[in-house]
Amino acid sequence: METYDLITRNAEEVVTDEEVRELAADPDGKRAYVGYEPSGVLHLGHLLTANKLIDLQEAGMEVVILLADVHAYLNGKGTFEEIRETAEQMKAQFVAYGLDEDNTEFIYGSAFQLDEEYTLDLHELELSTTLNRSQRAMAEIQGGETAKVSHVVYPLMQTLDIEYLDLDLAVGGLDQRKVHMLAREELPELGYDVRPALHTPIVADLTSGEGKMSSSDGVTISMEDSTDDLEEKVNSAFCPPTRDPEGDLENPVLELFEFHVFPRFDEIVVERPDEYGGDLTYDDYESLAADLESGELHPADAKGTLATYLDELIAPGREKLRDIRN
Numbered sequence: 001m002e003t004y005d006l007i008t009r010n011a012e013e014v015v016t017d018e019e020v021r022e023l024a025a026d027p028d029g030k031r032a033y034v035g036y037e038p039s040g041v042l043h044l045g046h047l048l049t050a051n052k053l054i055d056l057q058e059a060g061m062e063v064v065i066l067l068a069d070v071h072a073y074l075n076g077k078g079t080f081e082e083i084r085e086t087a088e089q090m091k092a093q094f095v096a097y098g099l100d101e102d103n104t105e106f107i108y109g110s111a112f113q114l115d116e117e118y119t120l121d122l123h124e125l126e127l128s129t130t131l132n133r134s135q136r137a138m139a140e141i142q143g144g145e146t147a148k149v150s151h152v153v154y155p156l157m158q159t160l161d162i163e164y165l166d167l168d169l170a171v172g173g174l175d176q177r178k179v180h181m182l183a184r185e186e187l188p189e190l191g192y193d194v195r196p197a198l199h200t201p202i203v204a205d206l207t208s209g210e211g212k213m214s215s216s217d218g219v220t221i222s223m224e225d226s227t228d229d230l231e232e233k234v235n236s237a238f239c240p241p242t243r244d245p246e247g248d249l250e251n252p253v254l255e256l257f258e259f260h261v262f263p264r265f266d267e268i269v270v271e272r273p274d275e276y277g278g279d280l281t282y283d284d285y286e287s288l289a290a291d292l293e294s295g296e297l298h299p300a301d302a303k304g305t306l307a308t309y310l311d312e313l314i315a316p317g318r319e320k321l322r323d324i325r326n
């Protein structure tokens with residue numbers, strides 16, 4: 001695959017395409033980051049951006065994972081001590097999932113965000129950014145609660161991190177786009193360079209095919225799920241025989257194949273008894289989606305296969321979690 005195609009596959013949006021093409025022309029040693037508020041258990045939302053990091057490593061880029069402890073604190077996720085502990089668990093699960101440890105730099109936000117220079121830059125950003133702008137940037141991340149002062153500081157720090165971690169590409173879910181747009185606007189105000197951003201899609205809720213799959217509501221698949229849990233969750237998923245259901249609906253089963261399974265496996269085998277036509281083999285998402293639409297592949301078989309492959313993907317992280325907890 002061409003480097004540009006590898007870097008941008010399954011991306012919902014790149015800002016700007018021209019900047020990313022430039023990066024793709026000479027990716028060696030370039031640094032991409034994703035930041036995560038530490039969480040004790042990884043779910044598929046985390047793994048979607050992790051898949052992109054694996055693509056970027058394969059393209060020759062260095063990957064930085066920011067364990068955003070100060071951000072989690074500002075977002076009301078607990079005491080510093082609690083957040084630190086979950087960050088260590090998170091790191092172990094990422095490595096188990098397949099991020100090349102020698103090529104991935106894990107860094108705590110608190111390792112540089114409390115420095116004097118950083119703090120003064122932050123105050124300068126506070127001066128140049130309106131309250132309204134920062135609040136809007138945060139709206140999708142924070143979700144619904146009454147904004148505290150901490151919530152408007154949060155996106156400004158995320159903006160500064162892009163400079164302080166010396167990054168060439170910012171990666172995040174589509175829910176991070178307003179922060180990245182704010183960063184593109186505000187970094188030059190401080191005399192810093194603008195960086196391109198790449199956003200991964202948000203997977204629809206598994207049972208309804210609407211909105212987004214998240215840990216707060218609806219069904220989420222996580223590193224904690226047993227093989228049986230996975231089977232049960234996937235079997236209850238919304239899976240009409242089309243990749244494009246009506247209205248705002250999505251087909252979450254196909255999305256999981258597209259964004260989670262195909263990027264990590266060269267070949268997908270749907271096991272079927274001979275009387276139902278025997279095994280089906282796919283080496284790309286398009287042909288599987290086409291077979292579901294034509295009726296060649298039954299939704300029940302698609303679900304069973306999805307559960308099997310997801311199980312294989314999360315098994316190492318699940319084991320790691322078990323070790324940590326014992």
Ligand code: NAL
Nearest residue numbers: 034035036037068071141158161
């Ligand atoms: C992502 C998050 C927090 C801080 C960051 C700093 C730099 C780059 C990315 C960052 C977490 C993210 C979330 N806002 O919603 O999980």
